[in-house]
Amino acid sequence: xxxxxxxxxxxxxxTGEKVFLECVQDMDHENMxxxxxxxxxxxxxxxxxxDVKMKEKGDIPEGYSVSREKKERFSLILESASTNQTSMYxxxxxxxxxxxxxxxxxxxxxxx
Amino acid sequence: xxxLNQSPQSMFIQEGEDVSMNCTSSSIFNTWLWYKxxxxxxxxxxxxxxxxxxxxxxxxxxxxxxITRKDSFLNISASIPSDVGIYFCAGAASTSxxxxxxxxxxxxxxxxA
Numbered sequence: 001x002x003x004x005x006x007x008x009x010x011x012x013x014x015t016g017e018k019v020f021l022e023c024v025q026d027m028d029h030e031n032m033x034x035x036x037x038x039x040x041x042x043x044x045x046x047x048x049x050x051d052v053k054m055k056e057k058g059d060i061p062e063g064y065s066v067s068r069e070k071k072e073r074f075s076l077i078l079e080s081a082s083t084n085q086t087s088m089y090x091x092x093x094x095x096x097x098x099x100x101x102x103x104x105x106x107x108x109x110x111x112x
Numbered sequence: 113x114x115x116l117n118q119s120p121q122s123m124f125i126q127e128g129e130d131v132s133m134n135c136t137s138s139s140i141f142n143t144w145l146w147y148k149x150x151x152x153x154x155x156x157x158x159x160x161x162x163x164x165x166x167x168x169x170x171x172x173x174x175x176x177x178x179i180t181r182k183d184s185f186l187n188i189s190a191s192i193p194s195d196v197g198i199y200f201c202a203g204a205a206s207t208s209x210x211x212x213x214x215x216x217x218x219x220x221x222x223x224x225a
Contacts, residue, residue: 004154031210042115043215050210090154098162099143099204099211103154 002027004104006091012110019078021107023091032074033092033101034058034066043090049074050096081111118201118216126224131188133199133219141203143211144177144184149198149218158199159186191223 007022025032033048035058045058049068063085067075074093078085088108094101118135125131135144143162147155159170161177161184168175172189184201201216 033213042217045213048210094204094211096209096211098160099145099206099213100157100160101145101202101204101211101213102157103147106152106154108152 006104025093029093116216122220135201143204
């Protein structure tokens, strides 16, 4: 079974804090993704990575950065959390040969 | 960002009924994916389709990759209460060694026992 795990299911942070969200996949997938999901707005791509140390901006990268030091791990960093970053964050991975994309369980982040 | 047109937006059905939903796009895709998402959880991949015209089943679920490569359909037969949730499609296009995904707007399914 493909497994994508995320470090936390729920997080509460204060405005201005630096926040790290970690994602690990066990399928040796080349591609990894970070999305946020908000009611009425659907899934929006923040960043993706197609290889170790490689990254590309998605549709809404402002306020976020990412790190991929190992193939199985992709981290999302909120440099200075703001209340408008309160959201459900979803990590996903996929292989380059097939288009199947698998999601993690999500992290519900609340910034107060 | 862009979203695929998915219909219906929501539906109430009786337990035991069959359900159909579809996704349409103005773009061509290499792969169509169907997901189910429960409240507070991540989406779970139900079915993946790779070829135009392909029909694939997963238990009571059947999905088809439209022959124009611009649409896809999901059918659920003999619905049960645990089918409740949000179903959404995704189209995937291969580009420069990776895939780009566009997601549907979702169909919220409610099953009346």
